[in-house]
Amino acid sequence: MPTEETFVIIGAGLAGAKTAEELRARDFAGHIVLLGDEEHLPYERPPLSKEYFAGDKRLLDFTVQRGDWYRDHRVELRLGTTVTALDPAAHTVTLPDDSTLHYDKLALATGSRPRLIPLPGADASGVHVLRTVDHADALLSVVRADGARLVIVGAGWIGLEVAANARGHGADVTVLETADQPLQAALGPEIGAVFAGLHRAHGVDLRVRTSVEEIVVESGRATGVRLGDGSVVPADAVLLAVGAVPNIEVARDAGLAVDGGVLVDSTLTTSDPDIVAVGDIAEAEHPVLGGRVRVEHWANALNQPAVAAATMLGRPASYDRLPYFFTDQYDLGMEYVGHAPRDATVVTRGDVAGLQFLAFWLDSGNRVRAGMNVNIWDAGDDIRALLASGAAVDPARLADPGVALAGLAG
Incomplete structure (x- = not known):
């Protein structure tokens, strides 16, 4: 009698849970093991800085x-189970108690962790x-208190969403941001300036081109942040929001091909x-x-598992799908699709000052690579049609609200 196949999924976030769902939806009848290091049932992460916060x-x-x-x-x-090692040759993963678990097919959905910076006092x-x-x-327990003072190091998506919702709590x-504008790496300085104005209009003390030297600590607790000019910003809580690091160590140590992430083809096979x-x-x-893309977006975790499950089943x-993300900050709601080059x-088009507009990122050939x-x-x-067409567009016509977007796709 043939042995039942075992498919193991490492990582019990949205991507891991959806992979298990998709395997069952595709009538996989074998054994599925979903391993996660948190004690909570798998959940989505965007609400942590948005609706939950x-x-x-x-x-x-x-x-x-x-x-x-x-x-x-x-x-x-x-x-509450963290995989400590992966052996592709033996088709096993090692668990915290040093036991091993055999797999026939394996899905890596290990996600990311917050990037840490070597600041004195950061611990x-x-x-x-x-x-x-x-x-x-833990952070909410502080910002909900009367008169709470929150200092956020980093003006990326997490930092700005928390800033907006912390202001909502009073x-x-x-x-504090080292770049010239918030979100500069993601959106460029022009659109970053829009978000800067938005937050300042809602009472956030946003400081750009600002270096952080240390977390000021008294009696073991953070009480402020010392800046490069020697001044101190007082704080009841400090949030380090300077990006994320993909958890690729298990894959790397097992000899899988990695770079900034785990290298996969379009079928998501490593x-x-x-x-x-x-x-x-x-x-x-x-x-x-074209080329390789790695994005830390909710939409990937939601949609990639359908492909991963099909691939695991040999189909x-x-x-x-084009990369997609969204944000809601104060009265600004935004959707972004695509993947813009750094030199875009x-x-x-539209009313930028009134926060009702579209933005497009064009490559050197005037092809739309991302839109918001x-x-x-x-x-x-x-x-999406503009992105998918790959057609060069006239930037002046693209900026003109009187020209239908549908007519620019070629």
């Missing part, structure tokens, strides 16, 4: 599935990062044919954008 959602609202789903669908969910009580619901709860917020990678860690060949599949030219809609909700399909 604002107080508009509970953890249950963004938990992927209730606990009985895993039982009913025969998914062995092992929480003090009162210094926070944001990746888990426990992190969010906290005094200072954001350099080992029995291992796929999904979510934050997957540095994938993209059939539409044809290719991940060709930015073209806007700000408080305009009927342009998404046209933006």
